[in-house]
Amino acid sequence: MSIPSSARSNFQTLLRAAGEGNLALMECLDAASGAPRYVICAVGRGDGDFVFTPFGHLSDGNPYDAYLPPEPGDHSGFIHLATSGEAP
Template sequence: MAIPEPFKRNFETLLRAAGQGDLALLECADAVTGKPRYVICAVGREADAYVMTPFGHLHDGNPFEAYVPPA
């Protein structure tokens, strides 16, 4: 199964942000449960404000138990 193009573009954006030192780890609240989530964000600027673009969150627990790699 191929990775969809929008996900590839988002990953490339994430790599560029990392290469430029424009990543942040933010504590946010889960929109459904309200529990804390630790979110990886790209940091940009819009006029005088910072813009945080979320890309994903760090997994609670053991990620090796949560995901199955491709065969």
């Protein structure tokens, strides 16, 4: 699967902010659930004020349990967990 150019652009912005020391970790509330989230933000300036641009939040619990990686050798698929209780 191909990563969209908008995601690549946002990633470059995030790298640039990190390189310049312009990242912040903010405690916010999830707009849908109201649960606390710890959000990674780029920090900029606008009209004399700080501007915080959210890029994503840190995973609750074990992040390895939250994501399925791409399938090695198959660029169009992802590794799927076994649903029958078997190990992947």
